Structure formats: C-alpha cells, structure tokens
Amino acid sequence: MLPRVNSAAIRRLNMVRVFHALRENPSCAQRDLSRLTGLDKATTSTIVAQMIEEGLVERTEAPRARRIGRPETALGIAPSAGLLVGARLEPGTIRIVTTTLAGTVVKQSQIPGSTDLAAALRQLHEGIDAVVAASRPEGGTAPPLRGIGIGIPALMDREGRLVLAPNLGWRDTPIRPLLEEALGAPVHVDNDTKAAAMAERLFGACRGVEDFVYLTGHSGVGGGLFLGGRLYRGAQGFAGEIGHLTVVPGGRPCGCGKRGCLETYVSETSILAQAGERGRALPDLWAAAAAARDGDPVLRTLLEEAGSHLGFALSHLVNLTNPGLVVLGGNLSIVAEFILPALNATLDEHALGPLRRDLRLLVSPLGPDAVPMGGIALAMDGFLSVPSPIL
C-alpha cells in the first residue's frame, strides 16, 4: 500500500524545504525563505510560526543591512532544537561527532574499535552516550537527541541489516534494530561511502547538485551514487560497489574471491601493499603522498597506475550514469594530486565524448570527516523525512 498523500504531507514537504533553505542560508529572513522555496510569504509565515512553536527555529538578533522599509528579522535553526549523532565505525577506531540540527559540530570524539561484534556495539553505545552527555550545555536544558547515523564499511541492505563486512568479519547482522533498542533514538545505518556522499551533498562540494558520484578508498574502494536528487541505494541497497569492478582480468586477488578488482589497485590498503612489494614500506597514505611529493619514482608510478585504474573504472560509471560531477573523497583526496593526471587521461580515453566534456572533477572539501558527517546527514535526512512518493 502506498503512503497517503494529503494536506499533512504537503505541510511536511514544505516545512522540510524551509528547513533546508534556512540551514543553507543562516540568519536569513522569511522574505528570503519565500524566494528560496517558492512558497507564498503567507505560507512561509505560518510554517515559520509553526517551527518556532515547535522549537525548531528561533529569531536571531542579526542587524541586517539597512534599507528602506521595515527591517527583516533574521531566523536561525535553534541550537536547542535537538542533537544529532554521526559515527564512523571501523575495525580500529570509532569516530563520533555531535551536531545541532543545523549540522554545526558540537563535540567530537574518537575511541578504539573492535572486530568483535558485541564489543564494537558496546563501545559504540558507550561512546555515543559519553559524547552526547558532553554535548549537553552546562546549565540549560538538554536538547533532545533527534537521531543517530552510522557509516560502516559493509554491504548494508535497505532495512539496516549488515549483509557482509569483510574488513570487520561480520555478516548477516541486524545492526539497526540492535542499536536502536540499545540507544533509544532513531538509528540510521548505511554503507560508509553512501553516508559520505550524503555529507558531501548536504555540507560539502555537492550542495544543490542533483547527479553526482562520490568516490573514496580506505580498505576498499567505494562509490556513492546520488542520482536525480536522491541517494541511490539500488534494489537491495548495494549500489555503488565500484571497488569490485574488474579492471585487470586475472589480476591481483581480492578479498571478495575474484581477481583484478579495482580496489586491489587503488585502496589505501592495496597501495601500501604494492608499495611494500616494490621495496617501500610506508605506514599510511600521507607517507605515500609525501614520498611522491619528494619525487620517489616508485610511488609516482604506483599512484599513476592507481589513477589509471580508477579512471578506467570511473569511465564505466560515467558512461552508465552520466553524472555531472565526480568527487574524490576520503583517503583518495590525500593522493588526489598524484592520481588525477592519469585519471583524467584515462577518462579522456574511455569515457564517451559528450559525457566526458561536461564532467567536473573535484577533491572533497570534507576529507576524512566525511563519514561521521555522513552519519549526521543520514540522521538529519531521517528526522526530516517526507513520506514517499513525495520528494
């Protein structure tokens, strides 16, 4: 049965529009919100009144530019309206961040991770409780916890069930229900790359962009597809697995059981492994970037090869989905300057002309913070959700 579409759904949709307009334009006035959302100023007035009533919005005291006529009254999303939690769960570490509903960071923390499922969930639970407690203001009333979003390097299905996480050694675990019961707030769990793509869309380089692809590479290589104004998850929730495109038939063995997958050439793990094989033991990608910057020919060649492989896989993605923008994020942004030339050349070679011509490539401004902020984006999206089929 489809969800019903009635007056209440309209209000919800328009309220979400006003919210995002205000989030992206802090301290703007109702007048501006009308213009931004296309709603009549009368409608904007009642919506803003309702949001103030609910404590979501407050009038701020920003003396606006002096013009003739009645001065505007600036509005803002109330910091006390609520708290969002974003987390990035990795085998070694768990990073947690809290923000206001507007996405302004309040507190951050980093705690050890674990590959033991129960232990990791417990640590996550305790870590979130601690950060949330620390995010509460000294004297005033505590803003309510509105939602929690978590990015995990795993195949996650559309119901928040972890299907497969090679690096964590987990499979078939109903992560979301487990956490929701433990944490007592709405929990959204998704693949880390999809979360990061959402962050890029709400807070980063892709604000207002309707069709883009986000690429990142840590232990694997992931792709987040934002298509037609929505994060695209696919039939089961597994879309975006660019890391397992075969780029070298019969090539390096991959953890997925196949050979020649992109991520055996381009992820941080595999780049460091290849560097080791070529006599360069390096601790991380920053060291690899430093070596390349110093002119080490081994690293230069290695990163050039990585760029070429990534460009080849990306050409497939471009030919298939025709994004207008590709963002290199996560660890890929660390070595972006060394992989981009080969990546661009390979793209020129393998992507169709008209699709290649209007394709922009950017390096993520969010960098390694993208995943926890992606958790925030998931939580915000959940808090502001509009019942389908409206969007």
Next chain:
Amino acid sequence: MLPRVNSAAIRRLNMVRVFHALRENPSCAQRDLSRLTGLDKATTSTIVAQMIEEGLVERTEAPRARRIGRPETALGIAPSAGLLVGARLEPGTIRIVTTTLAGTVVKQSQIPGSTDLAAALRQLHEGIDAVVAASRPEGGTAPPLRGIGIGIPALMDREGRLVLAPNLGWRDTPIRPLLEEALGAPVHVDNDTKAAAMAERLFGACRGVEDFVYLTGHSGVGGGLFLGGRLYRGAQGFAGEIGHLTVVPGGRPCGCGKRGCLETYVSETSILAQAGERGRALPDLWAAAAAARDGDPVLRTLLEEAGSHLGFALSHLVNLTNPGLVVLGGNLSIVAEFILPALNATLDEHALGPLRRDLRLLVSPLGPDAVPMGGIALAMDGFLSVPSPIL
C-alpha cells in the same frame, strides 16, 4: 524556483495513480481502485467522477462475479479519451503506432526512413498524420491527439535536443521543438533504448518493478536504467551508454573513435560483421539465430563470445547500480538463448555475490515492438505528468 506543491498537485498525483491502477486492471471497480491506490473510497469516488466528467473514464458493462450485496460497476479508460502516437525512427525505416490512452494498439504502420534530416522529419510528419487519420473511427467523433513519443538511436539531452546520432549522421538538432511545431501536439523525444525501457515498465516485463536495467542491441548496444521508480536520464540525459564500455582494451575499433567498446562485439551490426569475417555472410540476426540453432559452430562460438562480453559489461552495471532485474530486449532477445549461458557464467565470475544472487534475468516479451511502444510510454508519461518534486 521549485514548482509549488498545493492541493491541485495532490489531486493530480492521485488522479495519475488511479489512472495507472485502472490501466493495469481493466474493468475493475471503484472498490478495487481504492484498495490499489490506498485512497479512501470517498476520494476515489470524487476522482472517478472527475475523470468521467473529463471523458477519461467510462462505466463499462461488464457483469461482474455475482456476490451478495450491490454489484460493482466496472470502469475503463475511455477509448475516445484520446489517441497516443509512438514512433521509432531509424535510418532505414520509421515505425509508427497509435494507441488509446490505455495503451491499446489502434493502428500500426511502417514507412521508409531517411538519413536526410529534413526528409526524415517530413516523412515522420506525414506518416504520423496518415496513421492518426486512419485511427479515427468511421462515424463517431475523433479522439483528441494527446501526445506523441519518439525513440531515436541517438544521444538526446533532457530538453529533447539531439546531440549526436552516429547512425543517422545527425548532430546538435533541436528535434523536439521542430516536431512539436510541425505536429501541433506535445512531442516527447528520447533515446530509443530509454523509450523501450519505459515500454517494458508500463506494458512489459517490468510492471511494478522499481529498479531494473533494459538492454538492447541494434546498430549499437544501449541500456535503459530505471532506478528508484523513475527512468534515469543522468545529468545531461546521456545515462545508460553501456555500448561504449571498454570490454577489450585495444580491441575492435568503434564508431565513437575508441577501441574495444562492447557494441563492437554484441550489436546486430557487429555480430553480422564478425560472422562475415569468419566466413558466414548472414542477412540479419534471425539468420544468425537459425544458424546457431542448426549447430553452426562458428555462430555458436561467436554468440557465446558476445554473451561473455555482454556479461562482463553487465557485471559492471550490476556492481554499480544493483538492479533487481535485467531485461534483454530488442534484437538481443532474438539470440538470447545462445548468449545467456555465457552471459550468466561471466556474471557469476565478475558480479559481487550478494548482488548476483538476487538478480533476475528476463527476455523481453515486447521484442522489437518495444521502441514504438516506448514512444507511447513517453507520451503517456507526459500526458500524465505530475509536477516534480512529487513522485
């Protein structure tokens, strides 16, 4: 400025829902429409009344199964409500079909095509006028022409501008405005494969499926991506160009200027060319299928190779977009039985396990009629359009 969402938009959305429910369930009653759409029966009543008022719907005299209580009154989309035109424009031929608003075929015709732009558009214009005239009932009033949809083997941008059509030799032509002016009805022009995918969704194997991929191969190989309940066109409108994925680096030269593109191995044109190179001159894919069916080892091997290449490219598409269903249509359906074994094997080899596991593969039931019926689907979609951001 975003389109406004108000009561009228809700009515529009719900009317479209009722329309499609009635289209997919002919001769059903208001009661059924309520259940199908989730709308209250009172709402359904007023919507149906409005549609009868506008002439879109009529009460039909279908004696329903006898049950206790007041009998249902069967409803149907009025054949006189309007006419839709679908066309497939190819270098050699133009196929035109007219249907009722419900998608029931009224007339079909086939006329010669042309690679001369002006000539082709004139022929199309005249052909459509003729078929529309022939579709008018003898005595009664003529149903109004509600829309025209055309599928062309070309890169079409989102405004209906033809950007590049290698097989026709056209580029940068504002096809849609030209035709709309000439034909005096709403015209929708899109890539032939995208049109066929829409046909598959509305009339074929993908009814009710939210995420699927349609594949076809004539002079090239095309893919239609239907993602998240919508035909996905990409940032510029060029999404789905699976035919130009590089499957054999440095392989056969392609019309796009690159080498080793999928469509140099799998399209009808290239299969026949390869058969010729191997000493088997064949007129078309039916002959190729016949030869393979007779056990010709050359054709068997050739089609097996084609299946393998197609499976390889498809594995990329599967890993990236995680469709739940892949449909082989157009000319690919002619040789489907000979390419499917290798295609499946290659998919097993290169698609990620969880994505492969729940992937269904079907051969199109619409076959070569998919493109003109895709024109119908485009026209119907246009006639029933709901202003974004609803849907």
Next chain:
DNA sequence: CGAATTAGATAGACGGTCTAACAAATGGGA
C-alpha cells in the same frame, strides 16, 4: 418480501496553500 450485505455517493470536518488586505517598522524629504 424483508433483512443482510456490499458498492458507491454525499455532507461536513479538517487542514493545506493562495490572494488580498492589513499592520508594523523604517528612511527620506518637505
């Protein structure tokens, strides 16, 4: 032939957005 049953229509509540008029707050100029 009346009661039960089911389909469909109608009245009214409720809640949206929009238009239009109004109130509020400021700068500019006589």
Next chain:
DNA sequence: TCCCATTTGTTAGACCGTCTATCTAATTCG
C-alpha cells in the same frame, strides 16, 4: 517634526484537497 513611500510580516477568507461518517442503491438469502 511629521508625513509618506517602502518593505516585511501577519491575518482573514477563498478555494481545494483528503478523510470520517452517514446515507442511498442494488443485489442475495432466508
């Protein structure tokens, strides 16, 4: 100093949705 033009924001009412509740219509069953 005072009045007015100008701009922002609010409010009343029209209009249009869907939904609940009730009513009417048409049939079967006993």
